[in-house]
Amino acid sequence: MKPLKDFTPAQKEALKTETQKRYDNFSAEKLNIDMSRGKPGPDQLDLSEKLLTAVSGANDYKSENGFDCRNYGLLTGIPECIRLFAELFEAPENNVIIGGNSSLELMFDYISQCVTNGAGGKPWGQLPEVKFIAVTPGYDRHFAIAEYFGIKMINVPILSGGPDMDMVEGLIKDESVKGMFCVPKYSNPDGISYSDETVKRLAEMRPAASDFRVIWDNAYMVHGLYENDDDKLLNVFDEAKKHGNEDIFVMFASTSKITFPGAGVSALAASDANIKMITKRMTMQIISYDKLNQLRFTKVFKTSDDIKAHMRLHAEILRPKFAAVLETLEKELGGLGIASWNVPKGGYFISLNVETGSAKKVGDLCKKAGLILTNVGATFPYGIDENDANIRIAPTFPSPAELKKAAELLCVAVKLVCLS
Amino acid sequence: MKPLKDFTPAQKEALKTETQKRYDNFSAEKLNIDMSRGKPGPDQLDLSEKLLTAVSGANDYKSENGFDCRNYGLLTGIPECIRLFAELFEAPENNVIIGGNSSLELMFDYISQCVTNGAGGKPWGQLPEVKFIAVTPGYDRHFAIAEYFGIKMINVPILSGGPDMDMVEGLIKDESVKGMFCVPKYSNPDGISYSDETVKRLAEMRPAASDFRVIWDNAYMVHGLYENDDDKLLNVFDEAKKHGNEDIFVMFASTSKITFPGAGVSALAASDANIKMITKRMTMQIISYDKLNQLRFTKVFKTSDDIKAHMRLHAEILRPKFAAVLETLEKELGGLGIASWNVPKGGYFISLNVETGSAKKVGDLCKKAGLILTNVGATFPYGIDENDANIRIAPTFPSPAELKKAAELLCVAVKLVCLS
Numbered sequence: 001m002k003p004l005k006d007f008t009p010a011q012k013e014a015l016k017t018e019t020q021k022r023y024d025n026f027s028a029e030k031l032n033i034d035m036s037r038g039k040p041g042p043d044q045l046d047l048s049e050k051l052l053t054a055v056s057g058a059n060d061y062k063s064e065n066g067f068d069c070r071n072y073g074l075l076t077g078i079p080e081c082i083r084l085f086a087e088l089f090e091a092p093e094n095n096v097i098i099g100g101n102s103s104l105e106l107m108f109d110y111i112s113q114c115v116t117n118g119a120g121g122k123p124w125g126q127l128p129e130v131k132f133i134a135v136t137p138g139y140d141r142h143f144a145i146a147e148y149f150g151i152k153m154i155n156v157p158i159l160s161g162g163p164d165m166d167m168v169e170g171l172i173k174d175e176s177v178k179g180m181f182c183v184p185k186y187s188n189p190d191g192i193s194y195s196d197e198t199v200k201r202l203a204e205m206r207p208a209a210s211d212f213r214v215i216w217d218n219a220y221m222v223h224g225l226y227e228n229d230d231d232k233l234l235n236v237f238d239e240a241k242k243h244g245n246e247d248i249f250v251m252f253a254s255t256s257k258i259t260f261p262g263a264g265v266s267a268l269a270a271s272d273a274n275i276k277m278i279t280k281r282m283t284m285q286i287i288s289y290d291k292l293n294q295l296r297f298t299k300v301f302k303t304s305d306d307i308k309a310h311m312r313l314h315a316e317i318l319r320p321k322f323a324a325v326l327e328t329l330e331k332e333l334g335g336l337g338i339a340s341w342n343v344p345k346g347g348y349f350i351s352l353n354v355e356t357g358s359a360k361k362v363g364d365l366c367k368k369a370g371l372i373l374t375n376v377g378a379t380f381p382y383g384i385d386e387n388d389a390n391i392r393i394a395p396t397f398p399s400p401a402e403l404k405k406a407a408e409l410l411c412v413a414v415k416l417v418c419l420s
Numbered sequence: 421m422k423p424l425k426d427f428t429p430a431q432k433e434a435l436k437t438e439t440q441k442r443y444d445n446f447s448a449e450k451l452n453i454d455m456s457r458g459k460p461g462p463d464q465l466d467l468s469e470k471l472l473t474a475v476s477g478a479n480d481y482k483s484e485n486g487f488d489c490r491n492y493g494l495l496t497g498i499p500e501c502i503r504l505f506a507e508l509f510e511a512p513e514n515n516v517i518i519g520g521n522s523s524l525e526l527m528f529d530y531i532s533q534c535v536t537n538g539a540g541g542k543p544w545g546q547l548p549e550v551k552f553i554a555v556t557p558g559y560d561r562h563f564a565i566a567e568y569f570g571i572k573m574i575n576v577p578i579l580s581g582g583p584d585m586d587m588v589e590g591l592i593k594d595e596s597v598k599g600m601f602c603v604p605k606y607s608n609p610d611g612i613s614y615s616d617e618t619v620k621r622l623a624e625m626r627p628a629a630s631d632f633r634v635i636w637d638n639a640y641m642v643h644g645l646y647e648n649d650d651d652k653l654l655n656v657f658d659e660a661k662k663h664g665n666e667d668i669f670v671m672f673a674s675t676s677k678i679t680f681p682g683a684g685v686s687a688l689a690a691s692d693a694n695i696k697m698i699t700k701r702m703t704m705q706i707i708s709y710d711k712l713n714q715l716r717f718t719k720v721f722k723t724s725d726d727i728k729a730h731m732r733l734h735a736e737i738l739r740p741k742f743a744a745v746l747e748t749l750e751k752e753l754g755g756l757g758i759a760s761w762n763v764p765k766g767g768y769f770i771s772l773n774v775e776t777g778s779a780k781k782v783g784d785l786c787k788k789a790g791l792i793l794t795n796v797g798a799t800f801p802y803g804i805d806e807n808d809a810n811i812r813i814a815p816t817f818p819s820p821a822e823l824k825k826a827a828e829l830l831c832v833a834v835k836l837v838c839l840s
Contacts, residue, residue, distance in 0.1 A: 112532055287561075
């Protein structure tokens with residue numbers, strides 16, 4: 001297709017008429033498709049059915065060290081679950097804590113800890129101003145956490161190898177800049193993995209704030225779509241140690257998109273000093289997390305290889321879904337010069353950028369025709385995308401047939417906004 | 421036995437010699453008994469074995485409204501679990517939220533919310549001073565939460581019908597007094613249930629602080645030992661509503677001592693205004709709690725009557741354990757005038773009061789002989805029992821044979837301290 005700007009007025013009018021007709025047809029179908037959240041489909045959940053009966057009866061409830069997982073105790077988790085996450089995180093077992101069902105909750109709680117009791121320095125809540133670097137576009141729930149705690153966000157764009165490090169290195173000279181959220185592998189929504197250079201530059205940062213913290217949300221660490229073309233992320237702790245910076249990074253992940261979303265296991269990895277602060281708080285907060293669920297998980301998955309084999313089954317389901325959307329985008333919008341998008345090798349999203357000032361209108365048109373997208377703007381702090389250009393597509397939950405329809409409708413809406 | 425103070429010097433000497441010998445015999449046994457925590461025994465956990473297989477396979481994972489519990493969603497819980505807790509709490513379903521595996525975590529989190537974002541007024545963390553009423557003796561983890569958040573505690577003794585309300589009514593005239601923790605039924609450690617008068621006086625309080633909050637920790641709401649002699653607690657929400665005070669109370673409980681400790685389900689009940697504030701925060705904190713675990717619970721327990729029937733099985737196991745300790749206390753210490761204790765009708769503890777200045781010494785003697793008690797002092801804020809008199813006995817975990825030995829050793833230690 002030639003660029004839309006090269007269309008003659010008559011060609012534009014013809015395309016507009018045709019596109020409007022297609023839109024009206026979609027509207028008449030009374031669709032009800034939700035592409036708003038990174039939610040696995042039921043077929044993905046079926047892959048983990050074994051978990052339901054993994055701990056099923058008498059004398060089946062003990063961890064490998066003989067501990068009765070039905071009772072209180074083992075604050076930081078059962079040994080086999082700690083070991084498995086240590087393997088996935090490439091971190092020492094002593095630096096791993098197993099949490100509840102949600103890594104988001106662990107992150108929220110860690111920020112909360114920094115606000116009320118500090119991250120080694122003065123509690124952030126007692127400072128006149130606390131700022132965070134917000135890598136944009138990014139994950140709306142990260143931004144919501146910062147906003148909830150009154151942390152002011154400063155946007156830093158993500159480039160092809162991760163956040164714009166020149167900007168980051170400039171901003172951290174301000175002592176009130178206390179941290180940042182990163183999704184370093186298959187980022188939400190762009191599917192970008194941080195390059196070795198980016199990880200190294202992050203690891204050797206010299207922030208003015210001695211209690212600067214990076215929330216290293218490794219949400220998609222094993223979520224590649226292609227076994228033989230998986231991005232490889234540098235171990236940030238190994239790099240940070242070279243510069244005495246290991247306290248800066250706190251890594252989080254969960255099995256929500258490995259087993260059952262919201263019924264899996266979360267974990268964090270951190271330096272000795274951070275682990276000490278976090279576990280001290282935990283002794284007041286909880287007696288122990290759900291060890292039976294940790295046991296279910298580790299009865300089915302014993303090593304990181306077991307996880308990786310399982311993730312290949314997810315990828316088999318997801319590849320055609322991503323392909324359905326990407327092919328439609330290419331077919332409908334390719335060459336028109338009115339939209340660009342990433343072709344992710346993993347993660348849960350496709351990030352679509354339309355013309356400045358168009359995204360909200362596209363979202364509204366889709367909504368009216370029965371397709372729910374992630375709230376336009378949500379990929380930026382405070383829900384404000386200044387360019388009004390970014391749309392996050394979550395292609396995992398709908399069926400392939402729905403997806404094809406949804407992607408077509410989305411493209412029709414993009415064209416219609418450009419043409420009107 | 422006649423009071424120790426009426427013993428002749430020779431009688432005292434004889435008792436001392438005999439008691440020392442008994443202590444030495446215990447020491448020689450190299451005991452290893454833990455009576456420190458309110459932890460159910462393995463036989464109690466066996467009662468809930470059905471839970472392990474309650475959700476076991478294909479198409480078994482939907483809640484009654486058809487929701488797939490394996491996936492994200494239903495922030496405040498599945499309907500059948502909300503309904504069940506609403507029944508137990510005697511509260512409307514709209515005022516109930518289901519949490520993770522720990523009510524302690526819910527309470528910690530609620531206080532955290534008050535500190536960072538307020539309970540309707542200014543965030544507590546922004547005030548020069550925040551105080552809480554600490555009902556003593558009480559639950560060490562409540563005190564630890566307050567201490568962690570820098571909330572200053574003021575002791576108010578518990579009387580036979582609950583906290584000393586004259587003192588409470590005096591203290592709440594101070595605007596910096598922002599709340600209190602209550603275990604209103606079978607209190608920890610005294611096993612006291614608040615009288616109707618106490619509940620009514622709490623419900624009609626007029627605290628100077630408009631955002632005064634009572635953490636109503638209903639941990640032992642269905643944990644009576646005697647079916648036909650169960651304490652009946654007045655519904656605090658019903659009472660509070662009569663005085664426009666429904667925002668003051670936030671109620672918490674979990675199934676940790678109903679099913680599996682640390683692998684059960686927690687819940688809270690609160691006023692419309694509080695529920696709104698809590699759920700708003702939750703949308704930033706978590707996508708949803710573990711609904712599969714809620715489903716397991718509600719597949720086995722459908723109504724509060726099912727719970728109550730199940731709790732009778734617990735009581736059958738616990739009655740002989742409480743009896744073993746109480747009989748030993750009576751036999752060894754009865755009439756001596758050197759110790760007093762409660763005879764609880766429910767809950768998880770026996771509260772033993774020894775002579776002023778003796779409790780730590782008793783704890784040390786027990787420890788040396790291999791019996792771990794709850795840290796002496798832990799039943800008071802900051803771990804400071806000014807009288808050094810209170811010892812919490814947790815008789816649920818050890819076997820009956822161990823318990824008998826442990827209780828004897830404890831009594832021997834009490835006598836030895838008095839005699840030396």
